[in-house]
Amino acid sequence: MSGITYLWLASLIIWVFFFAYLGYLNFRQKKLHSRLQALIKKCGLNLDP
C-alpha cells in the first residue's frame, strides 16, 4: 500500500472511532431517558406543564 492509502486509512479509522463513541454516548443517553421515564411512571408523577 502507498503512503496516501495509509494516510486515508488512519484518518478514516480516527473518524470511525470517534463517531462510534459518540453513537455509544447517544445510546446511553437514550437508555437513561427511558429509565427515567419508567421511574417517573412508577412514582406516578406527572411532569407535564
Place this chain on the structure above:
Amino acid sequence: LKNSAYIGNAWYGLLTAALMLTALGMIFLFAPEEKTMGLIQKIFYFHVPLAWVSFLAFTVIFVCSILYLAKGKIIWDNIALASGKIGVIFNTLMLITGVFWGKSVWGIWWTWDPRLTTSLILWFIYVGYLLIRHFGFEKEQGARFAAVIGIIGFADVPIVALSITFWQTLHPSALVFENGLSSRMLFTLMISLIAFSSLYLYLVKTEFGLHKQEEIVNEAEAILSADEENNLS
C-alpha cells in the same frame, strides 16, 4: 442536563466538529508534502495531537486521583474515570496511526523500540485502570484501587515522553522543539492540536455528565425497589 447546559454543550460540540473538519482540510490540502517521506508524513498531524491529548488525559487522571485519595470526594474519581475512558481511546488511535506510519516508512508494523514499547505499556496501564473497576470490588474500593493505579501508572508518561532522549530509538525526535517544521506545517499542527484538545474536552464533559445522571438514576431505582420490597413484606 439543564436545558441551557444542554444547548451550551451542543454548541460546543458543533464548534469542535468545525475545528476537526478544519484540521482535516488543512492536513490534506494546506500542509506541504515533506520531501523525504512524502504524503505519509502527514500522519504526524494526527499522531502528535493524539499523543498530546492522551498525555493530557493521563495527567488529569493523576491530579484527580491524588485529589480523590486526599479529599475522598467522588467527583474527582468521576472526572478521572471520564478522562481515562477518553484517554484510552486517544492512546489507542495514537498507537494505530504510529503503526501505519511505521509500516510505510520502516516497512514493519511493529518493533520493540523503547518509544514503542513504553507507549504500549502505557496503554496496558490505562486499560487496566478502566478494567479494575469491573473486578467485583465495592464501588469505593474499586475507585481507590483505580486512583492508586492512576498515580503510579503516571510514572510511565514522562518515561514515554523522554524515551527518545534516554535511549537510541528508531522513533523520530521531537521536530517541533528543534525548529524542524516549516511555518505551514507548524500552523497545521497547532490547529490539529487545538481541534483534538477541544474534542477531548467535549467528550470528557459529555461522559462526565452522563455518568453523573446514570448514578442519580441508579440511586433512585435502588431506593424505589427497596421501598417496594418493604411494602411487600
